[in-house]
Amino acid sequence: MADRTGPAGTRPGTAVGTGAARPGADGGVDAGAGAPAAGPGRQPVASVAPVPTRGPVGGWRSPRGRERLLQLGFLVPAVVYLLLFFGYPIVQNVLMGFQEYTTRTFYTGEAPWVGLDNYATVMSSNVFGTALLNTVLFTVGSIVGQFVIGLAIAVFFQRRFPLSKTLRSLLLLPWLIPLIASAAVWRWILDQDNGALNEFLGVIGVADRPGWLTSTSLALIAVIGVNIWIGIPFNTTILYGGLQDIPRELYEAAALDGATGWRAFRHVTWPLLRPVVNVVLVLGVVYTIKVLDIILGLTNGGPANATHTIATQAYHLSFREFKFGEGAAMGNILIIISLVFALLYLRAARRAPAG
Numbered sequence: 001m002a003d004r005t006g007p008a009g010t011r012p013g014t015a016v017g018t019g020a021a022r023p024g025a026d027g028g029v030d031a032g033a034g035a036p037a038a039g040p041g042r043q044p045v046a047s048v049a050p051v052p053t054r055g056p057v058g059g060w061r062s063p064r065g066r067e068r069l070l071q072l073g074f075l076v077p078a079v080v081y082l083l084l085f086f087g088y089p090i091v092q093n094v095l096m097g098f099q100e101y102t103t104r105t106f107y108t109g110e111a112p113w114v115g116l117d118n119y120a121t122v123m124s125s126n127v128f129g130t131a132l133l134n135t136v137l138f139t140v141g142s143i144v145g146q147f148v149i150g151l152a153i154a155v156f157f158q159r160r161f162p163l164s165k166t167l168r169s170l171l172l173l174p175w176l177i178p179l180i181a182s183a184a185v186w187r188w189i190l191d192q193d194n195g196a197l198n199e200f201l202g203v204i205g206v207a208d209r210p211g212w213l214t215s216t217s218l219a220l221i222a223v224i225g226v227n228i229w230i231g232i233p234f235n236t237t238i239l240y241g242g243l244q245d246i247p248r249e250l251y252e253a254a255a256l257d258g259a260t261g262w263r264a265f266r267h268v269t270w271p272l273l274r275p276v277v278n279v280v281l282v283l284g285v286v287y288t289i290k291v292l293d294i295i296l297g298l299t300n301g302g303p304a305n306a307t308h309t310i311a312t313q314a315y316h317l318s319f320r321e322f323k324f325g326e327g328a329a330m331g332n333i334l335i336i337i338s339l340v341f342a343l344l345y346l347r348a349a350r351r352a353p354a355g
Helices: 063-096 103-108 117-123 126-156 164-170 179-189 196-203 219-244 248-256 262-288 293-298 310-319 324-351
Strands: none
Touching: 063 324, 117 324, 126 219, 126 262, 126 310, 179 196, 179 219, 179 293, 219 262, 219 293, 248 262, 262 324, 293 310, 310 324
16 A cells, blocks of 8 residues: 655645744744755755834824824915915906906896907006006116115124114115105105105205105106105115125235225125025015005106006006996906016026126
């Protein structure tokens, strides 16, 4: 009778080795339980490392989940605010620019689609060319004046002297006063008959009393001057902060090479201040190009449209003539001009050499 044994004399169903594989004490597989013993001419069997098990993925109650929930708690209100108070008005204004939106729309709810007719109407009017030119002159004059004076004051306050902190605080007053209040004060100062400026000119011997706000040749200059006065604190504050970030050691090293005064400003201060200058100029243009309250408070766009800008024209079309569609079209033109300038300037600043 044949012997029914397996390899090496084992019975069928019996595992090769000393016995079946048993779980180890740490939950893994005991290599010595089911593996054949190492011997001459036989490869030793490597031990099997325990496979780590992944715990359940943490939900909102885990530390990471609570952190993300906190982040969303800060982010969602800001997004909702931007969508409600910036996104919706912009979208609505763009749509109104393509509609015949008048006071009748409030009663009937009808605003016929007119396409580009509103844009054609406002751009072909006699006021548009004057408003566009005044906008350019007002923006360029204000930005140049604010930046140059603000930079000069910021450089001056780098020196330490008595009451320097107090004077820096007082510089913020024009920026903190409500614009309508500032316009009212300056309207009194620049009044032709009883203004403080003309009274001072009369004291020093100037007999002629200029009509600062009534002359077509002086009104825009006067408005630009007032806007420069209002914008100086912003420029000074931002530029002064940028100057404080420049290490003093660089000026000391430049002085050893003979670079002092203007040369130090040109080769040390200006290159390192350029990122701050970019921010100041872009924000200044975007703010100045849409100035409305100062012009309305001083001249109301007059005399003879001498201080009329695109912003004031949009206001007059919408809230004086109640042509909301044309006013929205004028406002959209102003937005496009601001975006084009910002993109072109930032692109040119990025390509400019660092030194």
